[in-house]
Amino acid sequence: MADRIVLNGELVEQGEISLPVNSEGLSYGYGLFETIKIRDGRLCFFNEHCERHKASVFAAGMSLGFSNKDLFWQARSLIEASSVVDGALKIVTAKSGSKNLTYLHFKRTSKIDNQRPTRIRLSSLVKGSSAFTVKHKTLNYMDNISELSLAEEHGFDECLFTNERGELTECSMANIFFERSGAIQTPSLDCGLLDGIVRAKVIKIAKESGLSVLESKFYPEDLEDSERVFITSSGKGIAPVEEVDFGRILRFDDEVSGVVKVLSSRFDELERESLGQYAE
Structure with missing residues (x-):
């Protein structure tokens, strides 16, 4: 499940990419993210998460470069390629020099057991x-x-x-x-x-x-x-x-x-x- 990600709109193998170690995103945490629940292979409250992400990216002085529709199909392709049924997806936009990197990947689920208080x-x-x-x-x-x-x-x-x-x-x-x-x-x-x-x-x-x-x-x-x-x-x-x-x-x-x-x-x-x- 963790072997693939979407990087700037392209579905790639995680082991085939590299991120600049001196980027503002990696060096200083200059970036924003959203965590979206996956339920039955589909995304929960997707538009709400995208709107909040876009607003935060803009507030940070960056641009997203993708519409909600773009991100939706990127997320769907990653979920289907990885056969994920339940879990969580992260959308991350980070600053890297004069460019921004937007990538989607899966997040480990919370340690909290919802069956107990x-x-x-x-x-x-x-x-x-x-x-x-x-x-x-x-x-x-x-x-x-x-x-x-x-x-x-x-x-x-x-x-x-x-x-x-x-x-x-x-x-x-x-x-x-x-x-x-x-x-x-x-x-x-x-x-x-x-x-x-x-x-x-x-x-x-x-x-x-x-x-x-x-x-x-x-x-x-x-x-x-x-x-x-x-x-x-x-x-x-x-x-x-x-x-x-x-x-x-x-x-x-x-x-x-x-x-x-x-x-x-x-x-x-x-x-x-x-x-x-x-x-x-």
Whole structure:
């Protein structure tokens, strides 16, 4: 599965390509990426991911050079050539001198087992709320990866960040939600976090279902009187959280029931519908 990639629109063997070691993408993490779930050999929320990628590439002062339709057929050719049924595809655009490189390849699946609840550890690393790297999926992901690894070393599945004001932001690979005071609550984007594709879908579903949704500034202590906590990402969808450790252990209702069940059921429907997307 990992032997082939698409490089600037061409399907090639991975072992046959070389990337310049002094490129800005490799040397400084100057690039953007998207991770798209593959379900039944098809791409989930493909157009949404492409639109976000294009916006981030433009914000970074680069150009993509491919339309959604171009990327769609490149991804389809790679999936079919590699006979992938379920997994994840990455679209990467990186700076290399006066040119940009766009390549597609498969990503290993998350270590989190969706059949069991997630355990989260509060990270001591502080994220800057106005940093470009917290609002876009850049190749400079060292903070996220190292803090996730540290959490895993302590027996947890994820880590949770705060910003310079002590406000909750997001996890290393997911957005966070909690059910509290009769509302679905989640940190607002101005706290410094990625505008997640699944995050946006969950907020929309909740509002359409008549649930109260509050995007605001929250602190670790606000989790103390929450009934449920769950995280969202393209790979995991909606995953319930069993435990959060921020100096003391908080435990939550980890059953896929109530509000979480309503959201999960409707999200699954939307994800299935998105498999029929055709990039316009």
